[in-house]
Amino acid sequence: MQSSFLIRLKALIHKEAIQLLRAKSSLAIGLLLPIILILLFGYGLSFDLSNGRVAVVIEQPSPQTQQIVAGMQGSPYLTVQQFFAMPEAITAIKNDEVDAILVIPANFEAEQLQGRGKLQLLSNGRSTSIASSMQSYVSGAISNTLNLQVERQNSTATQATVSIEQRMWFNESANSTWFLVPGLIVLVLTLIGAFLTGLLIAREREQGTLEALFVTPVRPLELVIAKLTPYLVIGLIDIVVCLIASSLLFEVPMRSSMLSILSACFLYLLVSLLLGLTISGFAQNQFQASQIALLASFMPAMMLSGFVFDIRNLPFVIQIVSQILPATHFMSLIKTLFLGGDDWKLWFKECSILMLYVIVLMFAACKSLKKQLR
Known part of the structure; x- marks a missing residue:
């Protein structure tokens, strides 16, 4: 009896090991996620100022x-x-x-x-x-x-x-809330943007409804715009809620014009939504899409964008990586707009970078929704 138990157990373990090796996303999460987290927290968590x-x-x-x-x-x-x-x-x-x-x-x-x-x-x-x-x-x-x-x-x-x-x-009362709240807006827009659309295509692919669209004359660009629009409205409502909370609840000053703040927030929201849609388009299932969205958007935005820790304290290679992130550019811009006032030179620079991300991610999202079955 004991030998038959061991034989069954060995067979089950062998089956699960084969399934794990075939599930590339689970294997990558199990092996790479700890490495990514230890590097992010090890290099990112530093309150020291070295320069x-x-x-x-x-x-x-x-x-x-x-x-x-x-x-x-x-x-x-x-x-x-x-x-x-x-x-x-x-x-x-x-x-x-x-x-x-x-x-x-x-x-x-x-x-x-x-x-x-x-x-x-x-x-x-x-x-x-x-x-x-x-x-x-x-x-x-x-x-x-x-x-x-x-x-x-x-x-x-x-x-x-x-x-x-x-x-x-720019912060006469030395209130850390004035510094943190604008950064929280970046994290909120990153989270809701990437995760709202991050599961959208993957869910339809699992349910089989995406294939039904492939037999219609709809084009990828039309599909991307149609899927973005409702979530863009939700994101705009979230932006207004965040700004009202910043002003009324936390009493953070907004020293720049509302036009510059809203336009910057809108561009970054569009970047986040398109990033999530692109991830969902290339992902095989909802689990994979959610994990990629977490690792590609929220975690880097929190650790490497200058939200709490000075980017200059990071190793040079990590500093280069942080400059690739759209959250880094929006973080610098939104803090300046809130506490420093209108800086149109910085606004044009950072918004141009965000607009470039919009164009690249729009192309990538359309590419991921080409009419082909997987």
């Missing part, structure tokens, strides 16, 4: 100011750019070229000798985690520089002779 960009505005150059700049340049966490006019530095921080501005006033050296030297640090509040790190790194670098000066001069003075006045631009 803080600070603009130093020197109103009147002096040996003292150059020592401060040299001290900051010696920090492995800071990249220093010198400016001699405040408008240039303001333009740089608005264009997200620097993360903070350190202002050294013209009378700094004289006031420091009197024990009341002051510096001003203006941080980019569009990312509260980066702003906090910048404040710590800049303060630490200046303190180390002043301590070295004290040791060289054999003086009893301390670094308390210089105070740093810290302010946060």
